[in-house]
Amino acid sequence: MPTPVKSAFSVEGEGEPIFLIHGIGASRASFAGLVPHLKNEYRVISYDLRGHGASPRPQPPYTLDDLVEDLEALRKELGIEKAHFAGHSLGGMIGPAYALKYPQHVLTLGLYSTAAFRTEDDSAKVKGVVAAMRTKGIPQVLETLKDRWFTPEFGQRRPDVIERRMQQVIDTDPDVFLSVFDIYAETEMAPWLHEVKHPSLVLTGENDGGCNPRLNKLIAEALPNSELVILPVLRHAILLEASDQVAPPVLDFLRRHRGR
Template sequence: MDARAMTQPPERPERPECAERSESSEAPEAPREQTLQVGDVTLAYRLLGRGSRALVCIHGVGSYQEAWDDVAAALADDFRILTFDLRGHGRSSRVKGRYEIDDFVTDVLALADHVGFTTFDLAGFSLGGLIAQRLALLHPSRLRRLVLLATVSGRTREERERVLARLAALQSGERGAHYDASLSRWLTEDFQAKHPARIAYLRERNAQNDPDCYASAYRVLAETDFGGFIDQIRMPTLIVTGEDDQGSNPRMARFMHECIVGSQLAILPGMRHSILVEASGQVADLMRNFLAGDGENAGASEGAGSGA
């Protein structure tokens, strides 16, 4: 990879209390953030939880590793959880230039190797779900179970045109306005009205994004689709999305469910895109129940809490 200009990542703002967390969950110990150099990129990561089973979690575009904190807290007793900031995000290097999905896959595997995760469960949200799909297709022997949250596959022509139009607007227009409009689509009006501090925090975190890095990552999301290959995924897979998610919609979730033999599907009623924020307890419960299994998929099902 050619050397690329970088900017210094900003300090992380304080995050308000999560809006939804299982009553029985306890916050994991406050871990020390660490870094790993992968080529010309410094990746910020943490190890959370007290369990023995390895789990790697990948966030989405414009987000950061703390997006997983509520889920990680609920899973802390059973899992050792690796979270990290994607290149160009959070406290990882703000690398300028074109990103490719295989850059992200390389980063994930380098981190997993570094912390001693020879095989692991893998969960990806949105762009993280695309990265997880790619890793599952290229390196299936590294994974035990796969969790795809609010991600995409098998876009229709109309869906491709819509996301590419957003990409074009992002590349030529006001990028902060793009995120603010997206945030309104990603969370229900009820959640936005009831949790103004959380919304303010999300907007503050967005303001810290590097616009060029955001656009580079969004291009990967907009232009990547493994719909023609996803039926080659063979490990046990859980697919979850919100009933009212416009971008990672239930049609695509059902397409993945039909293509991946024996996969499990859950559609969360009334939820939009940001299920890690608004439905972290439901997501954690689904993940815990699914990841507790061993061996092959038990059979196709549309999980508890699914919509029509």
Template structure:
């Protein structure tokens, strides 16, 4: 389905019934990466997944937008659906979006789920993300795939689940390079540390113990600075925990949602 919100056309899917649970995807991906985990979430509410601007089947927007713009897109989409409140969840870039949403709209949340994400990528983030964006623009997506596969998945996972890895690779290759670069630059500028104290809703934080992209120290920082939060470190997993371990992640999310 399509929605024209906040000046951009977003593609989204919504299934199930009950409380709204909005789940945002990671950089270069789309809402379809949550298909392995959707059935577990549907037991607890109406599940909304959407393609962020510049991703999937959503509008390819010009550079210059921010993570805060992604949060505003989500707010407008939730209102478009006739809802006021939601549980907001996100993986990586989707988690950055969820953090920005929680800081901007703390009274519009029933709960917050943050998977393999951060409030800030560090001192060198602007330079590092600029380099990654430039590499994508000049060399294409193949080096992006080569760089990320070992960061996103444990060593044995590609052989054990080639279908899921193929889906991730296919989605990444379909991402518009200029939009990928724009999103990367937005992540490089993202810093929501000062706003974390505004978040007071129940919050679940998940991270793979071997995640090199947003390591456990970043998750621990979120946990220490979000008052009503719980942290689970998942042994042996890397950056794409909902894709690599949907049953385990779905169980943890389900237990959390059951308590809300």
């Protein structure tokens, strides 16, 4: 059994609890735009993954099971019996993996901008990004990721947000960043997603290159109790670019599955 870390976290609001799980080289601040929409009706718990933000930084490599056990430790620490769990990108893999291992603690799942059912070509592309970062350095490859994460219009309108996100990646310990990118690149949920029975919201951006509608349709089809929402125009960074567009389908889904 992995040794869990004591994650840094924030709690806002009252109501049914929802855990928000961020992605690679990010932090709980990823959800700063979404939390205000949720906290009037829900107890919103956002936290930093190990090696990220203010959480402890044990020596990598990390595994998906490490991240699942960190989340379970946080649930126990807060004394929460059942909660909603929603994650973005890598977080959208941690949530379902948690639900598979600890189904008794899960009310619903949110899989935002995540990937499964990758073809050989899909897998080669994402592993190629990780390999390029190892060879050339993370900052040198970031420009490619920026174009995958944000729409050009947002880039012109809010270069400050993009610059902050790029700096956040650069400031992440490179061994940590590459280790969690490995988890994201190598995790394939296809063999077991059908075992996750909880109501699930599958949500992605129309123009997300790596976590595109093609893959998300397959995710939604595999989950026995799911709904699919594709947000027009958006790419990968839906929470940073358009929390106001993410919030309505998220709230609608959560309200319809309240108190299960």
